[in-house]
Amino acid sequence: MRDLAYRLKVVKDEEIKNQVSEIIGEVVNNFNEGEYRMARELMDESWNDISLIIYKAYSVGKKNGYTKKGFLEMADRLEENIKDKAEEKRARLQESIEMKPKPTEPVVEQVEPKPVEPKPTETQPSPAPAEGNTSSPQQATPQ
Structure with a gap:
C-alpha cells in the first residue's frame, strides 16, 4: 500500500489521483473494517491492475x-x-459463517460435594495363618 501511495504522489492531475484513490479505497475500507483476509485477497488479485493503472496515470496528457x-x-x-x-x-x-454450526455451551451441573465420613482409627489385626498350613520349605519334612 505504501508503494502505491508513493507512486500516486507522482501523478499531478488531482482528478486522476482521486479516481485511483477511490479504486484503492475498497481495499483500504476492508482493512479498516477488520476484514484483513478479504482485503489481502483483493489486493493480491488486483495488484497488477492497480499498478498498471497508476503507471498509465503518469502518461495522461502527455x-x-x-x-x-x-x-x-x-x-x-x-x-x-x-x-x-x-x-x-x-x-x-x-455463507461460510452461516454454514458453520454454532458451538454449544457445555452444560455445567452444580454438584454439591458429599460429606466426608470419618475413617475409623482402630486398626484391625491381620488374620493369622492357619496352623496346619506351613508353606515354608525349611519346615517341610518328607513323608
Whole structure:
C-alpha cells in the first residue's frame, strides 16, 4: 500500500489521483473494517491492475500517453471489478459463517460435594495363618 501511495504522489492531475484513490479505497475500507483476509485477497488479485493503472496515470496528457477520458473509463471499469470481487468475497464469507454450526455451551451441573465420613482409627489385626498350613520349605519334612 505504501508503494502505491508513493507512486500516486507522482501523478499531478488531482482528478486522476482521486479516481485511483477511490479504486484503492475498497481495499483500504476492508482493512479498516477488520476484514484483513478479504482485503489481502483483493489486493493480491488486483495488484497488477492497480499498478498498471497508476503507471498509465503518469502518461495522461502527455504526447503519446492516454487521454483523460480514456483513463477515467478504464479506472471506472477497474473500480467496478474490484467492488464486484469484494461483494463476492463478502457473500462467500457470510455463507461460510452461516454454514458453520454454532458451538454449544457445555452444560455445567452444580454438584454439591458429599460429606466426608470419618475413617475409623482402630486398626484391625491381620488374620493369622492357619496352623496346619506351613508353606515354608525349611519346615517341610518328607513323608
